[in-house]
Amino acid sequence: MSFLSFLLGEKKQTASVAKERLQIILAHERAGRTGADYLPALQRELVAVISKYVSINPNDIKVHLERQDNLEVLEVKIELPEASRY
Amino acid sequence: MSFLSFLLGEKKQTASVAKERLQIILAHERAGRTGADYLPALQRELVAVISKYVSINPNDIKVHLERQDNLEVLEVKIELPEASRY
Numbered sequence: 001m002s003f004l005s006f007l008l009g010e011k012k013q014t015a016s017v018a019k020e021r022l023q024i025i026l027a028h029e030r031a032g033r034t035g036a037d038y039l040p041a042l043q044r045e046l047v048a049v050i051s052k053y054v055s056i057n058p059n060d061i062k063v064h065l066e067r068q069d070n071l072e073v074l075e076v077k078i079e080l081p082e083a084s085r086y
Numbered sequence: 087m088s089f090l091s092f093l094l095g096e097k098k099q100t101a102s103v104a105k106e107r108l109q110i111i112l113a114h115e116r117a118g119r120t121g122a123d124y125l126p127a128l129q130r131e132l133v134a135v136i137s138k139y140v141s142i143n144p145n146d147i148k149v150h151l152e153r154q155d156n157l158e159v160l161e162v163k164i165e166l167p168e169a170s171r172y
Contacts, residue, residue: 025111038139045135052131053124 020080022054030070039065039074047076054080106166108140116156125151125160133162140166 024046026039043063050056060079066072110132112125129149136142146165152158 020117021113021115023111023113023115025109025113027107027109027111029107029109031106042136042139045138046132049131049135050128053128 022050022078022080024050024074024076024078026074026076028072030072039072043074043076047078050078054078056080108136108164108166110136110160110162110164112160112162114158116158125158129160129162133164136164140164142166 026042026046028039043065047056047061056078062077064075064077066075112128112132114125129151133142133147142164148163150161150163152161
């Protein structure tokens with residue numbers, strides 16, 4: 001499960017993990033060098049869509065946007081309260 | 087850039103890469119073992135939102151859903167034609 005563990009930044013899962021977590025990674029590899037500045041707006045819409053399925057506290061959302069050469073990566077980490085599904 | 091390259095499954099980027107690519111990874115780590123079967127529906131809504139920002143051909147979308155223990159990972163890979171941004 002190295003890939004999945006890598007995604008969540010976990011060495012391993014333990015029973016002590018109490019909170020649920022949701023993570024979104026959006027990667028855009030461009031052919032040219034034109035900037036894709038739509039990612040922050042897209043992120044807001046993605047969070048709005050996800051909030052239809054799970055209960056999200058805006059304070060528990062952490063967003064990281066990274067731009068390197070032709071690659072843009074938007075990472076959204078969300079801590080969910082337990083049993084947060086509608 | 088190992089993390090980003092890892093995400094896109096690339097050894098390295100070359101000038102020969104012609105198409106733009108968009109990748110979404112949605113990982114849900116649950117506290118319990120209750121299934122989160124909302125991911126496929128959520129995926130459809132995510133793709134609908136993204137299609138508002140970039141031109142998506144339904145044939146160019148590849149979806150992979152993986153479930154392991156308390157972790158569910160939805161991966162959506164989209165090949166974009168060049169200059170596909172609205």
